[in-house]
Amino acid sequence: MDKSSVERARRALREAGHILLLTHERPDGDALGSLLGMSWMLQAAGRRVSAVSRDGVPASYRYLPGSETVSDKLPAAADVCVLLDCSDANRIGEFATPLPFPATVNIDHHVTNTLFAEVNLVDAESSATAEVVSELAEGLGLALSPQAATCLLAGVVSDTLGFRTSNVGLRTMATTRRLMEAGANLPAIVEASLHRRSFAATRYWAAGLARLQREDALVWTSLSLADRAAAGYPGRDDADLINILSTIEGTAMAVVLVEQDPQRTKVSWRARNGVDVSALAALFGGGGHPAAAGATVQGGLEDVQARVIAATREWLRGLTPTLPGGG
Numbered sequence: 001m002d003k004s005s006v007e008r009a010r011r012a013l014r015e016a017g018h019i020l021l022l023t024h025e026r027p028d029g030d031a032l033g034s035l036l037g038m039s040w041m042l043q044a045a046g047r048r049v050s051a052v053s054r055d056g057v058p059a060s061y062r063y064l065p066g067s068e069t070v071s072d073k074l075p076a077a078a079d080v081c082v083l084l085d086c087s088d089a090n091r092i093g094e095f096a097t098p099l100p101f102p103a104t105v106n107i108d109h110h111v112t113n114t115l116f117a118e119v120n121l122v123d124a125e126s127s128a129t130a131e132v133v134s135e136l137a138e139g140l141g142l143a144l145s146p147q148a149a150t151c152l153l154a155g156v157v158s159d160t161l162g163f164r165t166s167n168v169g170l171r172t173m174a175t176t177r178r179l180m181e182a183g184a185n186l187p188a189i190v191e192a193s194l195h196r197r198s199f200a201a202t203r204y205w206a207a208g209l210a211r212l213q214r215e216d217a218l219v220w221t222s223l224s225l226a227d228r229a230a231a232g233y234p235g236r237d238d239a240d241l242i243n244i245l246s247t248i249e250g251t252a253m254a255v256v257l258v259e260q261d262p263q264r265t266k267v268s269w270r271a272r273n274g275v276d277v278s279a280l281a282a283l284f285g286g287g288g289h290p291a292a293a294g295a296t297v298q299g300g301l302e303d304v305q306a307r308v309i310a311a312t313r314e315w316l317r318g319l320t321p322t323l324p325g326g327g
Contacts, residue, residue: 215313
């Protein structure tokens, strides 16, 4: 990203009386880590900040300092709106229809980012949006505190699955060192982010694993509203089940479909061996990274599963799918 964009963002943040920070629906560790890390730094600089997540903070990330300050409601007014970890403006969910404040700054690392804001600070080479925020801090006139560093390192750890994704390199290790030097406790963050699961989430996994299917190098499953209710799981995501499926030996692509309501289904893809699922997700109106992508598709769970799995089969065969109506 160019220095002029960073300077424009710095000026907008410095001159704003009230800054709104937003991240995507069904937030993951990178979304919340970036949101809270940015919030801590801006507040330390004397800025008034509202940190907002449409779906609040899942229980698994409430260990993050400041998580209790995240609201699920938009403020009445804001001078500047910053979207974090959003490949497009619609990723903030219901807030996007319509968002009452124009997107001033867009900070992200998705290769499919649509550059929708007035100032776009997007680095698709970065391992996580939290890494982008960490590297931008000095240029934006912000300082890392132990609380901000903890949140940002949690974002890096969660999005790289504990430094296991292919985009981890010396740059990510340098960011990790800088955040540790600022006060982040790496072992504690890894334990909290990757090795703790609620009983309800584990029961939710059981429902998905019970209907797990495999066809050559493709594995998939689904989670219904009934599964969520029976498990007592409060979120609208898959409780990271997709990351478990992607570790199955011999798998080139894993898919999890999660029923959001009777006419909307969330789809997550994970790929190995160089398969690019971001372009596949784009066919369904989504996006993401080459190895990890998602989309929210209109249609009931069974219908969407049939369309998605058919398209994914073709994609694995090296063909561009022809989508039936509704895709």
